[in-house]
Amino acid sequence: MMGIGNPIFFLFSFFIAAVILMYFFRKQYRDQVVPSNLLWEEVMKEWQASPWFHRLQKNLLLLLQVLILLFLMIALVKPYTFNEMAKKDHLVILLDTSASMNAVVNNRSHFEEAKEDIQSLVEGTDGKVTLLGVGKSVTTIVSEETNDRVVLNGLKNLPLSNDNEDMEKAIHLGEALAIGSESIIHIFSDSMGKDDFTEELTSPIQVHNLLTNPVNVSLTSFGVERLGSSYQGVAVIENQSEVSLKGHLAIYDEKNEISSVGLTLDPGEETVVPLSDLSYSPIYKAVIDFNDDYMEDNSLSSIQAASKPAIHVIGEINPFLLKGFQSIGVDVKTIEEDQMEPGDEIILTSKEKWQHLSVGSPAMIVPARSKESTPLTHGIKATNEDPLLKHVDLEKVYVDKVSSIQIKNLQSVATGDSIPLIQKGEVNGQKLVLLNLHLNESDFPLHPGFPIFLYNSYQFLSENHGFLGYYQPGEERTLPLSGDKWDIYSTEGEYVKEWNGEGVFKAPEAPGVYQAIRDDDMKYFSVVLDDREKQLSEGTSFSLEPTKGMKNEESKSIPQALTEWFLILAILLLFIEWEVYRRGNRI
Incomplete structure (x- = not known):
């Protein structure tokens, strides 16, 4: 099927007619008596030597000029066809x-x-x-x-x-x-x-x-936990293929293989493999080998550390603090002093009770309810660039009375009347946050910066924990890390990238266990596949x-323009006409 884009250009056919009329009114010859016709006889002999070309040449220039004008006019008209083989543009x-x-x-x-x-x-x-x-x-x-x-x-x-x-x-x-x-x-x-x-x-x-x-066997789940003095684990393996497959499951610690189990799985079978009496390692890695088509779901790791430590409350604590920590997703538990055991938990208590604890753990220390207080006559001066007060505007907080708890070797990040209101630091290798505010004598819990302060404090107190959590490939999240920069390595020692400790952290794309290293400080995190990517x-x-x-x-169907083809033909004929005219023959 064909069509025409600009039919108005058919009016240019008058130019073709004009060229033809010019040839009708070309110069006419008349009869003339001459003394001799010898020269004309020579010309006639030469003309008769190639009669077909000269007779054709008589009107060839006219034909070529008409065709050139015709093709130029057709190009301007923009003809097109519907090409059924190229339906989509x-x-x-x-x-x-x-x-x-x-x-x-x-x-x-x-x-x-x-x-x-x-x-x-x-x-x-x-x-x-x-x-x-x-x-x-x-x-x-x-x-x-x-x-x-x-x-x-x-x-x-x-x-x-x-x-x-x-x-x-x-x-x-x-x-x-x-x-x-x-x-x-x-x-x-x-x-x-x-x-x-x-x-x-x-x-x-x-x-x-x-x-x-597809032929695939997937390690869908793997975990190790401490039971008494030993470590036990479990691995779940699924054969997603339509054929029986033989292979084995191997368990590794940081460096070596510590256990191996041979397996035969029927089509569609899912099996649970118990693992007992494992020697301690901060990292356990399970790897299956069934010679399948998909390698990314053949390994999983288990890291022996808590990524979000709980807060253990000892003594009577202002309920604003408890509700505030719960609002940011922290597990808050109230326990007695004699129930405290070594672990990864953070302590929330008063100074008096903290001094009597035999277990060392990160802690937030707040004034006891019966503690004497001092009226605050001036406003709060805060070090806003400190990570503990990031996005927290303390200068707008009203404080009526404050406490005066003193602990050596702590850094003050907020003061009032020369009294340290908020301090942080380390004592005996454990991180501390000291809050000298009586929350019932202040409107701080009513400010939007209060839960942010609790979040910043929690991140600071949990920094000493060796596990940063599980991430999906490329996931962006805030890390509880401070400092100038951290180098990211795989557990095989391969350098991945550098992170400056600011903004959000983007996890690597490849699944596996990674290390964040700064000087002598090292923390683990794990990148795992989405469970939906374990199904093939x-x-x-x-x-x-x-x-x-x-x-x-x-x-x-979309129109396929023919304009360029007619332009090419017109240019080609123009060169042919020039060659004919160059021969110097008259019409």
Whole structure:
């Protein structure tokens, strides 16, 4: 099917007619008597030597000039055809960057196979390309790009995020980008099914699932805890394949293998492996080996430290403090002095009771209710740049009376009338926060900075704990660390990056156990896969047509302009005409 874009330019046909009329009124020859015709006989002999060319040349320039004008006029008219083989002028490509894309296909990762297919798709289109990387967040790599080199360079540099993909959000974004153009959405993932599309579609979708008949055994859970004087653990292993597989489970401490168990798993079987009498180690690592297609779910670690220590309250403490700590997610327990045992907990008590404790632990010390108080005549002077008072405005806090607890070697971060109101430091190797405020004589608990102060204090007191918690790949979170900078290493000693201790911390993308090191201080944290990325299932490719806003069949084809072809023909004929004229023959 053909069409015309600018029919008004057909008026230029008058120029063609004018050229033809000029040839009708060209110079006419008349009869003339001459003394001799010898010269004319020589000319006639030469003309007859190549009669076909000279007779053709007589009107060749006219023909060429008419064709040049004709092709120029057609180019201005802008003719076009509907090309049914190129129905879509905008490709929206969604590439799954989750951890399960590491599964092996044809001795290559599913992710690399998908990139190769996308490259072929991009090279085979003349339209625009939008490429989105789909992990926990959706990243736009290129948008409506027509330069294949730019698209392929962005595709080459797109890494795996190792988190779980939010494909529903990505599809909504892809359909929004496809509005107003003839587009098709290509999804490259591992195991999407038609059941995942529950809403109406406004654009056609092609799903590419390259993972067929996956063979995978997953270590879904692993943990070790102390029972009395020994350590015991448990590992949960699942065979997600359709065949029986043989392998083994190995347990490692910081350096060596300390236990190994041989296993045979039937198709779909899940088994629980108990582990007893393990020697102490700050880190235990479980590794399975079943020669499967997916390695990322074959190991897990257990770290023997509390990431969020509880607060043990000893004595009568102002309820504002208890409620404040609970509001920031801390486990608060009230115990008696004789129930205190060595551990990772933080103590909240008065100075008198703290001095009688035989167990050393981080502590926040507050005035006892019966403690004498001193009226405060002037306002509070605070060291706002101290991490303990970050985002806390104490200068607006009203304080009627204060206490005067004295503990040596502590740093004052807030004072009033030369009395240290808030202090911090270390005593006998344990961190302390001293609060000399009587909260019932102050409006501090009513200020928005009060829970922030408690959070900062908790982070300071829990710094000595060796475990910073569990993270998902690339997760951003505030770390309870202070100092200039921390170097991040893997447990294998490989340097990962440097963190300056400010703002939020972004966890590494690769799962595993890491160390944060500053001088002689070392803390562990673990990066683990989302549980959904431990499930590997089979997927087949399929396509879906739009179910909403269907357009007529003609609108599914895009016009293919022919202008450039007629321009090329006109230029070619112009060179031919110049060559004919150069020969110097008259018409």
